[in-house]
Amino acid sequence: MTTRFATSPDSTRIAFDVTGAGTPLLLLHGGGSSRVEWHEAGYVARLGVFDPKSLSAKDQEDIHELSFPDELLPSVLAGSTAMLDWGIVTPADLLCPTLWLIGTENDKALESYREYEAEIPGSKVQVHLLEGLNHEQEFNNIKQVLPRILDFLRKS
Incomplete structure (x- = not known):
């Protein structure tokens, strides 16, 4: 397995793992999880998994605790409201x-x-x-x- 990094348009580095070869398959976890859980659950044999920007900004291979100072909470909450302007995505x-x-x-x-x-x-x-x-x-x-x-x- 190789851990690689992609850079998003806002310059955030996004960690992802590549194992084997073939057509890429994206497995995206939710919430505060990390790509490691796909490995631990046994799903990863020949695919790549990545961490969303919120979890890979520190470029750490393994995040044991996701936390931030209390002073940052208002900024985090304000930033999370950006998705309120997104349109609803339907199956179509x-x-x-x-x-x-x-x-x-x-x-x-x-x-x-x-x-x-x-x-x-x-x-x-x-x-x-x-x-x-x-x-x-x-x-x-x-x-x-x-x-x-x-x-x-x-x-x-």
């Missing part, structure tokens, strides 16, 4: 094949799915409901999740 807006895995015990994801369910047919979004899984299990239950991912990749 997605231009590439997209896989949406939803655990039937993940109430928030199911609520979002139901909101967009009528727009999914004819879009590039493929949805799979994963029986009995909650939010954490949607990621960690590799035995149930990985076959869906591999099937999606073969067909895309």
Whole structure:
């Protein structure tokens, strides 16, 4: 595995890992997670993963604690409001094949799915409901999740 860095238009360095060769595949984690979790969960065999700008600005290989001084909190909160001006993205807006895995015990994801369910047919979004899984299990239950991912990749 090789860790590399890309530079965004605002000059932030973004860390990503490359393992093997072939068509690139992007795995994007959410929240305060890092690309390391894709490795630890067992998903990474021959793909690249990256950290969003918010987690890789320090160019650290491994971030153990994400924190900042209390004095910065107003700036962080003010900066996070920028997304309020973004338009709503619907399934029809997605231009590439997209896989949406939803655990039937993940109430928030199911609520979002139901909101967009009528727009999914004819879009590039493929949805799979994963029986009995909650939010954490949607990621960690590799035995149930990985076959869906591999099937999606073969067909895309």
